[in-house]
Amino acid sequence: MLTVPSLPDYAAMAVTDKVFYAQLGQRIAEARKAQGMTQVQLAEALGIAQQTLAHYEGGKLRVAVALLPPLGQILGVGVDELIGAPAKRTGKRGPTPKLQQQIERLSDLPQAKQRVVMEMLEGVLMQASR
Structure with missing residues (x-):
């Protein structure tokens, strides 16, 4: 020892x-x-x-x-x-603090509601990428 x-x-x-x-x-x-x-x-x-x-x-x-x-x-x-050293910045963009909070709130929902939100989000992202 x-x-x-x-x-x-x-x-x-x-x-x-x-x-x-x-x-x-x-x-x-x-x-x-x-x-x-x-x-x-x-x-x-x-x-x-x-x-x-x-x-x-x-x-x-x-x-x-x-x-x-x-x-x-x-x-x-x-x-x-x-x-407790500061996290190294990798240069990659991550979610904004508000988006991160929304993701955390989403994880608290029942799975069925999570699926509905994910489908809506996928639809919005598809529209936005056109």
Whole structure:
């Protein structure tokens, strides 16, 4: 198992570091839960104690940089996503925020109504492309 510094490390952190590590811990916890993993399972996969992982997720302990790549790999997310780096722009156009909201609302409808809306949308798009 990896050795980690004791909790007094938290007291020595600058406020900005505390905020960063709290957010990092939250993203780790969210990604872990999204994978359906427990803290025990993730800790075992990383070779660390469950208590250490709990302190990471709580932002009370600095996550070792060497753990970020295996964390990302196990959780199926990029290191940049874990640390909260801005998303890279690919140059591809995506839906506008309003359109994205409408798509999300559409997914809440029953399937029969979704089909009706999709048929109407296909008809409008066919007309628009003429």
